[in-house]
Amino acid sequence: MQQKELKLKWLFLGSLVTNTGVSFIWPLTTIYMHEYLHESLTVSGIVLFLYSMFMVVGNYAGGYLFDKWRPYPTILMGIAINTLASAALIFWHGWPTYALLLIGLGFGNGIVVTALNSYATIVTSRKPSYIFNVLYFMSNLGLVIGTLVVGYILPLGITYLFMLAFALFALFFVVALLFYRIAPRPKRETVVKAAGAPEVNPYRTRIILLLITLLITWITYEQWQSNISTYMLHLGMTVKDYSFLWTFNAVIIVIFQPVLTHFDDWLLEHINLRLNLGFVLFASAFLVLIWAKQYWLFLTSMGVLTLGEILALPAVSTFVEMYSPANQKGRYQGFVQVFASIGRALGPLIGALVIEGFSYQTLFIGSTLAILISVAIFAMNYRKARAIRRRM
Known part of the structure; x- marks a missing residue:
């Protein structure tokens, strides 16, 4: 049918x-x-x-x-x-x-x-x-x-x-x-080409930088599902304490994701702000972990991380959909999932190597800096592109 x-x-x-x-x-x-x-x-x-x-x-x-x-x-x-x-x-x-x-x-x-x-x-x-x-x-x-x-x-x-x-x-x-069997239809072209702009997608660089930021974010996010559990046990906390963090994560998502959806029009208009703020919150969560010794600090870190997650991660797919060629929507969405999956695969290994070679604090500092540097490059590219468009 x-x-x-x-x-x-x-x-x-x-x-x-x-x-x-x-x-x-x-x-x-x-x-x-x-x-x-x-x-x-x-x-x-x-x-x-x-x-x-x-x-x-x-x-x-x-x-x-x-x-x-x-x-x-x-x-x-x-x-x-x-x-x-x-x-x-x-x-x-x-x-x-x-x-x-x-x-x-x-x-x-x-x-x-x-x-x-x-x-x-x-x-x-x-x-x-x-x-x-x-x-x-x-x-x-x-x-x-x-x-x-x-x-x-x-x-x-x-x-x-x-x-x-x-x-x-x-x-x-x-x-x-x-x-799921739908009639073929012309796909929408959402990339708006400025007058005199080259035929190459002008947003390609921004998409690449965003995907690199996504990759780094997932590498750091995976520390919560692998190495941070060991760190909490080392500090005398229990598996139950660690499990409750994910319950807390789920509760925040269930409460706040519908709120974001309600303000979808405003968030779409300010998608760059949404992405940048979300990734900065991700980085801030690891900044909290540098000094975390008590359980309430782990709860605080998870709360900040989850807010960053619901802001940034869905917006990545939205941004890529907005600025990808009309006849390559599936391919570009595939790239989003590829970079996320690579991050999930590499995260536990990279984290373990950093911990064994240095310390947990080094891992947390490195995670904070890596996200902030990548999102700063992403944001600066946007400002540069906007300045060029204004001069055209």
Whole structure:
């Protein structure tokens, strides 16, 4: 059944279902491989790295196929890979089958995530900024639901988690099969070319600088999911204390993301301010950690980090959609996901190397400076480009 345009409820449902299903599987990798399969933490880290790298490949493939092939079969292929991988995990989750199927899931998930963001660029019923805000909210809601369910289901056996993931992916496949087939339409050109400007996209440099900032931000963000937990335990805090930080993170997102969506028009008009402020808040969160010894400072840091997250991360996709060529929307959204996935893959490794070679404080100082320097270069490029346009 061919639709004139994809309805937003199906797009948002796809993001919610995908992120919930994936969160049943990959966050358990270290625990499952170390405690159940009796593999070393190093092997677990390698598997997670390969998962992220294959997700990068999937991100790029999803964007390329969305533009050069067709959106409908592209997203169906990605969902099918996720469905088959999760189905196989129900029956074969020993070593090394588990690792191979997890890597396959990373590839399929990369295609799906990029395809969903690319679909958002061709929906005309709402502004892309609004759509990306809600997509980001749905993805986080899916992760919250998934991690909550895992705590109750895992004691019954990991097989049940794979069954739930399979059921969700199968449901999404049916939804996509029925509602994601849309009629071809001319894509909107959102890049406005100034009189006498060259044919090359004048915003290409800004997009590249923004993606580099995104990469650095994700490298630092991953410290919260890897090395900071060890640091808190070293200071005498508990795993429960660390887990509550993510509950706090989820609560802030659930409360404030709809508020940002309500002011979407103003934020879209001031998207550069939104991006810069969001990244500066990211950096400020690590600045707090330099002196953090008490738990309330970790809560403060997480609060500042989360505000920066909901400001900056959805706005990256919006900015890239606004200033990318009309016939390459999928490809550019693929780049957004590629840089984010590379950051997620490299983050734990870079953090561990800095900590082992220097200290946690060096990691926090380096994270603060890296984000501030990258966002400063990004902001200066914008000012330079604006000054040139005024003289034209």
